[in-house]
Amino acid sequence: MENEKIAFERLLNVMNELREKCPWDKKQTMDSLRYLTIEELYELSDAILEKNKNEIKKELGDILLHIVFYAKIASETNDFTITDVINSLCDKLIERHPHIYGDVTVNNEEEVKQNWEKIKLKEGNKSVLSGVPKSLPALVKAMRIQEKARGVGFDWKNKNQVWEKVQEEIQEFKSEIDQANPDKEKIENEFGDVLFSLINYARFNNINPEDALERTNKKFIHRFQYMEEKIKASGKTISDCKLEEMDKYWNEAK
Numbered sequence: 001m002e003n004e005k006i007a008f009e010r011l012l013n014v015m016n017e018l019r020e021k022c023p024w025d026k027k028q029t030m031d032s033l034r035y036l037t038i039e040e041l042y043e044l045s046d047a048i049l050e051k052n053k054n055e056i057k058k059e060l061g062d063i064l065l066h067i068v069f070y071a072k073i074a075s076e077t078n079d080f081t082i083t084d085v086i087n088s089l090c091d092k093l094i095e096r097h098p099h100i101y102g103d104v105t106v107n108n109e110e111e112v113k114q115n116w117e118k119i120k121l122k123e124g125n126k127s128v129l130s131g132v133p134k135s136l137p138a139l140v141k142a143m144r145i146q147e148k149a150r151g152v153g154f155d156w157k158n159k160n161q162v163w164e165k166v167q168e169e170i171q172e173f174k175s176e177i178d179q180a181n182p183d184k185e186k187i188e189n190e191f192g193d194v195l196f197s198l199i200n201y202a203r204f205n206n207i208n209p210e211d212a213l214e215r216t217n218k219k220f221i222h223r224f225q226y227m228e229e230k231i232k233a234s235g236k237t238i239s240d241c242k243l244e245e246m247d248k249y250w251n252e253a254k
Helices: 002-021 023-027 030-049 053-076 082-095 109-122 138-151 159-177 184-204 209-233 243-253
Strands: none
Touching (some): 002 023, 002 053, 053 082, 184 209, 209 243
16 A cells, blocks of 8 residues: 555655646646546557557556546645545545445345436435536447446346347337338438347346447458558559458458
């Protein structure tokens, strides 16, 4: 524990010095850091998906720097300090884990989640869904909405019911597409319903849809770039090739 204290104190000292002496660090505000923080979170996500432990360590360090940076900026206007941030977090964790720090008994993970949401409502949240950030990417947001609803017992009983819903939504989407004069807004709405129900089915099968889609993205990029390299090596450009030739290289990449 002593090593952790020394390391964290060192970080705070470095942050104080940078804020005082570095032109770039002196200029930063919470608003200017915001998009950089988002970028760092995505870089951490990439490292996790690639299972690159060294990169995960580096990206966690970058995120920790941002947390300390925000707190430093806030301390300069006497709004809060890093101590306030840490104590507030500890208080929240203790409050929301009465099965550890109180006399509440739970039998499984689901009951822990249900207690968490009930406590948040008692703390003043107007809705179970109010804790879902508005700016989350839509796919991640759908997953979080479903998890929040499940936390208070609003959920399907089994995955077979969810799959039936997926099929129902696909049929409704297809029905709109097949109209003589399809309405773009209705088609979009039905397609959204298909995606939402598929995300629900993924959740019931313990699949993170964001991770699954990102792995597919990376797989597609790898295969497409392999195809580009092979076509270039043959002295052609990709626009010169017929689909059959591209398919040959695509299948090689698999």
